[in-house]
Amino acid sequence: MSASQYVDTMEAAAGRLPERRRTVFSDRAISIALVIPSIIAIAIFVYGFIGWSLRVSLSEWTGLIPDYTFAGLRQYAELLDDRRFAIDVRNTAIFTVLFLAASLSIGLYLAVLLDQRLKGENLFRSIFLFPMAISFIVTGVAWRWLMTSATGTRISGLNLLFQNLGLDFLINKWHLTDPPWGIAFIVIPAVWQMSGFTMALYLGGLRSISEDLREAARVDGAGEFQIYRYIIMPLLRPVTLSAIIILGHISLKIFDLIVAISQNNIALDVPGVYMWRTTFDGNNYGQGAAIGIFMLVTVALLIIPYMVYSMRTETEL
Amino acid sequence: MTTQRLARQITRPIMYLMLVLMAIFYLLPIYVLLVTGLKSFAEVDLQRMWDLPSAIYFENFLAAYENLAPHLWNSLRLVIPSSIISSMVGSVNGYVFSKWKFKASDAIFTLILFGMFIPYQSILIPLVQFMERLGLRGSITGLILVHVIYGIPITTLIFRNYYAGVPTEMLEAGRIDGAGMLGLYRWIVFPLSIPGFVVVLIWQFTQAYNDFLFAVVLTKNTTWPVTVALNNMAGSQIVQWNVQMAGALLAALPTLLIYIFLGRFFLRGLMAGALKG
Numbered sequence: 001m002s003a004s005q006y007v008d009t010m011e012a013a014a015g016r017l018p019e020r021r022r023t024v025f026s027d028r029a030i031s032i033a034l035v036i037p038s039i040i041a042i043a044i045f046v047y048g049f050i051g052w053s054l055r056v057s058l059s060e061w062t063g064l065i066p067d068y069t070f071a072g073l074r075q076y077a078e079l080l081d082d083r084r085f086a087i088d089v090r091n092t093a094i095f096t097v098l099f100l101a102a103s104l105s106i107g108l109y110l111a112v113l114l115d116q117r118l119k120g121e122n123l124f125r126s127i128f129l130f131p132m133a134i135s136f137i138v139t140g141v142a143w144r145w146l147m148t149s150a151t152g153t154r155i156s157g158l159n160l161l162f163q164n165l166g167l168d169f170l171i172n173k174w175h176l177t178d179p180p181w182g183i184a185f186i187v188i189p190a191v192w193q194m195s196g197f198t199m200a201l202y203l204g205g206l207r208s209i210s211e212d213l214r215e216a217a218r219v220d221g222a223g224e225f226q227i228y229r230y231i232i233m234p235l236l237r238p239v240t241l242s243a244i245i246i247l248g249h250i251s252l253k254i255f256d257l258i259v260a261i262s263q264n265n266i267a268l269d270v271p272g273v274y275m276w277r278t279t280f281d282g283n284n285y286g287q288g289a290a291i292g293i294f295m296l297v298t299v300a301l302l303i304i305p306y307m308v309y310s311m312r313t314e315t316e317l
Numbered sequence: 318m319t320t321q322r323l324a325r326q327i328t329r330p331i332m333y334l335m336l337v338l339m340a341i342f343y344l345l346p347i348y349v350l351l352v353t354g355l356k357s358f359a360e361v362d363l364q365r366m367w368d369l370p371s372a373i374y375f376e377n378f379l380a381a382y383e384n385l386a387p388h389l390w391n392s393l394r395l396v397i398p399s400s401i402i403s404s405m406v407g408s409v410n411g412y413v414f415s416k417w418k419f420k421a422s423d424a425i426f427t428l429i430l431f432g433m434f435i436p437y438q439s440i441l442i443p444l445v446q447f448m449e450r451l452g453l454r455g456s457i458t459g460l461i462l463v464h465v466i467y468g469i470p471i472t473t474l475i476f477r478n479y480y481a482g483v484p485t486e487m488l489e490a491g492r493i494d495g496a497g498m499l500g501l502y503r504w505i506v507f508p509l510s511i512p513g514f515v516v517v518l519i520w521q522f523t524q525a526y527n528d529f530l531f532a533v534v535l536t537k538n539t540t541w542p543v544t545v546a547l548n549n550m551a552g553s554q555i556v557q558w559n560v561q562m563a564g565a566l567l568a569a570l571p572t573l574l575i576y577i578f579l580g581r582f583f584l585r586g587l588m589a590g591a592l593k594g
Contacts, residue, residue, distance in 0.1 A: 026497075027417070027497050027498035028417070028419065028498075030497075030498050030499060031413045031417035031419065031498055032413075032419055034409050034410075034412075034413055035409070035410050035413045035414070038406060038410050038429070038469050038473070039425060039429070041466045041469060042428070042429050042432050042466070042469055042470070045432075045440065045444070045466045045467065046431070046432040046435060046440065047428075048443075049439075049440035049443040049444060049447075050435070050439055050440060052440075052442075052443035052446075053439055053440060053441075053442055053443055056442050056443070066446070106339075110339060113332055113335060113336055113339075114336075116332055118329070118332060118333065118336070120336075124336050124339075124340060126577075126580060127340045127343050127344060128339065128340070128343055129576075129580070129584070130343070130573065130576055130577075131343065132576075132583075133523060133569075133572045133573055133575065133576035133583065134527070134569045134572060134573065135526070135527030135528075135529065135544050135568070135569070135572070136527070136529065137527075137529050137544045137547055137548050137568070138544075138547065138565045138566075138568050138569045139346075140548075140551075141547060141548075141551045141561055141562070141564075141565040142346040142349065142350055142562065142565050143346060144551070145349070145366075145558055145561070145562065146345070146346060146349060148363075150363075153364075154363070154364070155364070156363035156364055156366050157363075157366065160364065160366060160367065161367055164367070192342070192343065192346070196343070200584060249434050252436070253436040253437075253438075255438075255529070255530055256529040256530065256544075256548075259529070259548065260548055260551065263551075263552050271438070272436065272438055272530075275438040275441070276438070276441075276530070276533075276534070279441070279442060280445075280534060285442055288438075288441075288442060289442050291438065292436070292438040292439040292440070292441060292442070293439055295436040295438050295439055296435055296436055296439035299434055299435065299436055303431070303434045304431075307427060307430065307431065311423075311427055
């Protein structure tokens, strides 16, 4: 019997049941009334609008005036034949794979280094993490000038730095490298911005592993490398999963960084940018909605299994 | 033991070296932004980008500020109300979803949470149409509303997790003393919420300040926040690169200052985004 039920029973015995019942009922009513506005807002702005987008994506709508004439799956079929959209999908795939691989490995590397309890740990941690506070637009503007592809007497940015350091073999055309690999260079600023976050996740995971466990392994004759390989890495698996989900959905939605760096260069296009351009510059609302729904489906394929898994393990705890 | 100590003496400097090299990578863009911003117009030269300024000038920052000032102001007018409203909404929601669960409340919470992950391109056309019809497209008020609504999932999540740590026995005790649902919030839960509010305020401040997608479709040139203004400035051929760099640093300053002074709380908001983190 919970304490509240106990109180109810005691009050019933004292003959005060009706009043208590009423207050409990009205507390419940108040609590529901308090969250109803948020529930309605999400119902409209998330689920209602997704439905509305779906309807636009199945329509003929091009031009400024809404036109909901049913077009079936025509917008989607056209996307399949669209060369620009094919570039977008390829770019997203390259970007996501490289971004995840680099962020996870650099994040883990930094976390393991910081876990050695060196002096100045806090300072280093702050340095690795501060780009998280900055907008992708600022990051894009700064990196666009670092990744300038000019050579010869007009050489500047990182290429100039490489030249001055005698590292000429590193000089390259950055994001203006021939397709499809230009997009791979946009991973650099993205990793600059997000790897600190991965580091923080891993460091949290490492710090939650008890020192006793490591000590026990040491007593059993395990070397530091073996401890990481056989004890710590398996324990960090849930952290890796969280990081993949968070970074993965950011990567599938990447938009502002590309806008700021590429300035309308089709070779570096991604679905998020295409949707924005075709809808608000080209007035191809039907096509824009279809791209939006496509993006939603790709993110949902990543997020929904994770949310189901998360909720399940939470109820088990 | 001695071999272990010897090994440490060798590995420590190597580890420091690796940390310092990585730190250089993270600080490089800030270095360029800073030295470029502090040079005189005469000294600015793409081919001498990495050189330190011979003396300190603020011409670049002044030129950038002239361009961006109204938009920085727009950003603050947008971000301050939206983060305050967001945190209040999140606090009330979190209280109900953690301590006053009703039938299907967990399922509803999960549905709300999904809103945090959706690509906003999938709701952008209806959103613009809807705001247009309400007459809110182009206004800061409209953008505040949008940030508050799409902030509901994350703010509710952070507060729900935060309140899960408030022992239910405390609320039971309050109830025995005669407090109702609102009284418990007012006298027990709210006073314990200050750290939660700090985390959510900082998180929402950063999110709304750094947003570009909503701003670019919902505002016009007089109401552009700084992200949109900076991007347009960087895209134009008229504004010099050095002024762009100074502008980028200027635009980054508010959230950077928050990070420097309140980094601990910033990190906590970040972790909440990892659901179970």
